[in-house]
Amino acid sequence: MSDEQPIVYIVDDDPTICKALSIVIGSQGYGVETFGRAETFLDQYDPDVLGCLLLDLRLPGMSGLQLLDDERNISHHLPTIILTGHSDITHAVSAMKSGAMDFIQKPYDREQLMGCIRNAVVMAGRRQRKRKSTQSVRRRLETLTPRERELLDELLAGKSNKQIAGQWYVSLRTIENHRAHLMSKMNAKNVADLVRAVSVTLASSDT
Structure with missing residues (x-):
């Protein structure tokens, strides 16, 4: 794990929930940044920062699902945990299909929450x-x-020096x-290292 302090981004339009989550998460050594709207988060998010996202699905303006489906593909860079009420389970499943790694029902269980965050930061x-x-x-x-x-x-085509x-x-x-x-x-120490590194890089360019 990097020495960089991981940041947990919280996108929820309920200030009370944001404050409570900030206290719990901050007490575990994580940095916390909160946003009331998805658009504000997108404007300020830095993909080079290590962290994860706690995302409410019901937001004013751009919804949580729309954020996950955004062309910037946030969940590809930032492991995302959905915060959902009981009535939003169907939407939470849709969010998982859109790239979210997990979801937690409100009111959340502290141990479950921190376990999800730890896993998300490892993935990040x-x-x-x-x-x-x-x-x-x-x-x-x-x-x-x-x-x-x-x-x-x-x-990369597998040809030998003699063939080339x-x-x-x-x-x-x-x-x-x-x-x-x-x-x-x-x-690269050998051709195997070279092929492995370049193949992964070229493949990532196509995704």
Whole structure:
């Protein structure tokens, strides 16, 4: 887990609930930020901050479900826990289908709430590390020359140095030199590391 203090964002239009949740969650060492409207939260939310979201479904203006379905795909970056009343169970299930990780019925149980938050923050940490790793690989990809990028494509296709040398009409030593530069730039120990890192990065670009 990062040394960064996780932030629990609360989006609920009931000030009493926000205050009560802030006291409980803050006492456990988490930072807390509260919002009465989804639009205000979206305006101020920083996707690079480690944390999770407690979201009420019934909000003025943009609803909780609309927030989850927003084109910015909040739940993809920020693990989301739905706060719901008994009459909103059907909507809570819809929220889970839209990306929420869990839901808690009001009035909430403190232990259940904190357990959900701990799980959400662990998930957020994993997502953050993966996102930073992907960003790092993308930056390294941008440093490759056109020839190195061609070589990378050939390696991703499973071709050997000898096959690439024959296809490019160059010596095996030339390919080995290009490959050494490529591996150094990509900070990869071997082809398996290279393929794994680049494949995950390219796949994340398509989601």
